[in-house]
Every structure is written in structure tokens, then in C-alpha cells.
Amino acid sequence: MQELESDIQNVDAKIHHAEVTLKDMRQLQEQISTKTAERSTLFKEQQKQYAALAEENEDTDEELKEWKTKFDERIALLESKSSKLEREKTDTETKSSMLKQIIKESIGNISKLQSDADAHVSSKNERDSMIQKLFASHNLGSLPSIPFSNEVATNLHKTDKLKANGSREELGR
Numbered sequence: 001m002q003e004l005e006s007d008i009q010n011v012d013a014k015i016h017h018a019e020v021t022l023k024d025m026r027q028l029q030e031q032i033s034t035k036t037a038e039r040s041t042l043f044k045e046q047q048k049q050y051a052a053l054a055e056e057n058e059d060t061d062e063e064l065k066e067w068k069t070k071f072d073e074r075i076a077l078l079e080s081k082s083s084k085l086e087r088e089k090t091d092t093e094t095k096s097s098m099l100k101q102i103i104k105e106s107i108g109n110i111s112k113l114q115s116d117a118d119a120h121v122s123s124k125n126e127r128d129s130m131i132q133k134l135f136a137s138h139n140l141g142s143l144p145s146i147p148f149s150n151e152v153a154t155n156l157h158k159t160d161k162l163k164a165n166g167s168r169e170e171l172g173r
Contacts, residue, residue: 124148131156138163 128146
């Protein structure tokens with residue numbers, strides 16, 4: 001009986017071992033099945049991508065040449081515009097430089113003219129002062145308010161001359 005029990009235990013151990021092995025095999029088969037499904041899905045997806053890529057690249061050589069020609073024309077047009085803008089920039093810089101020089105010269109001229117105007121006003125003030133002194137020293141009468149206009153100054157000068165000549169003639173008699 002011990003032999004039978006030993007045999008039963010051996011058989012039970014073998015059964016248990018067979019069950020564990022069977023369980024491991026089923027798990028491996030499941031993993032294989034899952035990996036096969038994943039690989040199949042990935043392969044189908046890759047085939048779709050290749051097909052889509054082939055559709056995208058179905059441009060003929062003629063179409064590609066046409067696109068290249070259009071692209072080259074566009075580049076030429078843009079280069080032409082760029083060179084035109086570069087020339088305009090150079091022209092603008094040249095014009096700006098000339099205008100700066102003209103402004104500089106004009107400022108110099110304005111300063112000179114302002115100095116001349118100041119000198120002219122000073123001369124007119126001296127003239128008016130001299131006329132006032134002559135009229136006062138010779139008792140030639142009243143004067144209009146200063147500053148005198150050029151016309152008034154000329155008339156006063158003539159009056160002064162006439163009265164001075166008249167005084168000389170009286171003195172000479």
C-alpha cells in the first residue's frame with residue numbers, strides 16, 4: 001500500500017506539474033496571441049501609411065517641374081522687389097544726406113541773415129538817434145515817434161538839409 005500511496009503521490013505531483021505547465025503554456029499562448037494581434041495591427045497601420053504616402057507623392061515629374069518653375073519665378077520676383085527696395089533705400093539715404101547738407105547750409109545762411117538784420121536794425125537805430133540829435137541841436141521842430149520808417153527818415157533828412165542850407169544862406173548874407 002505504501003507503494004500505491006507513493007505512486008499516487010507521484011501521479012499527483014505529475015498531474016500538479018502538468019497543470020502548472022499547462023497553465024504556463026496557456027499564458028504563453030495568450031501572450032503570443034496578443035503580440036500577434038499587435039503586430040498584425042501595426043502592420044496594417046504601416047500599410048495604410050505607405051498607401052497614404054504613395055497617394056501624397058503621386059505628383060508627376062511634369063507637375064513637379066511646373067511647381068519648380070512657379071517657385072523659381074516667385075523667387076525671381078522677390079529678388080527683383082528686394083533689389084528695387086535696396087535701390088530705393090540707397091536713393092533715400094542719398095536724398096537724406098543731401099537734405100541734411102541743405103539744412104546745414106540753410107541754418108548758416110539764416111544765421112548770416114539774422115546777423116545782417118541785427119546790424120541793419122542797429123544802423124536804423126543809430127540813424128534815428130542821429131536825426132533826433134540833429135533836430136534837437138538845431139531846434140528843427142518836433143519828431144514823430146521812433147523807430148522811423150525809411151520814408152520818414154528820408155523826409156526828415158531832407159528837411160534837415162533844407163533848413164541847414166537855409167541857415168547857411170542867412171549866415172552868408
